[in-house]
Amino acid sequence: MIQIKKAEGISWLLPLTRSELRLCVETICTAIGHEGASLDLNLVSDAEVAELNRTFLGCDGPTNILSFPSTDADSISDMPAGWHMGWLALSLDTTIREALLYHQDVTEHALRLIAHGTLHLAGYDHSEEMFDLTEKAAASALAALATA
Structure with missing residues (x-):
């Protein structure tokens, strides 16, 4: 099950409904070989993601997405269908700002960030394979959005 949570006090900002976003995350999980896996997607502000970044990674300032896997990377290939991958924190502020800065469609940029974060949950580190x-x-x- 894909759980989508929005932090209090922030606007939705995405040009997707909650059900469209859930469909996209499910499709991403399937595309990377983890059909039926569950995860939590938390939509947060820059302030909240900056606090998570500082607390868990020791880095100052906001970032676009953070991944918090539920298990270590060594055991992921053996996980059964439906396993809980972990949770993602997507800064809506940074997502929108980057999309504007890079002249990208907001939906495409958000989905690319979510795919990237989901791959981290699945045990991938930055590599050419991960980017592909x-x-x-x-x-x-x-x-999937286009055919929904």
Whole structure:
């Protein structure tokens, strides 16, 4: 099950409904080989993601997405369908700001970030393979939106 939570006091800001976003996250999980897996997606502000970044990673300032896996990377390949991957914190503020800065569609940028974060939950580190899978998963999510 995909749980989507929005922090209090922030606007939704995404041009997707909650059900469309859930469909996209499910499609991303399927595209990376974890069909039926569950995760929590928390939509937060820059202030909240900056606090998480400082607390858990020792980094100052906001970032676009943070991933908090539920298990270590060594055991992920053996996880059964429906396993809980962990949770993501997506800063809506940073997502919108970056989309404008990079002249990207907000939906595409958000889905790319969510795909990237989901791959981290699945045990991937930054590599050419991860970046290729990110693009494939984001494209799959966009295609699912187009046919929904």
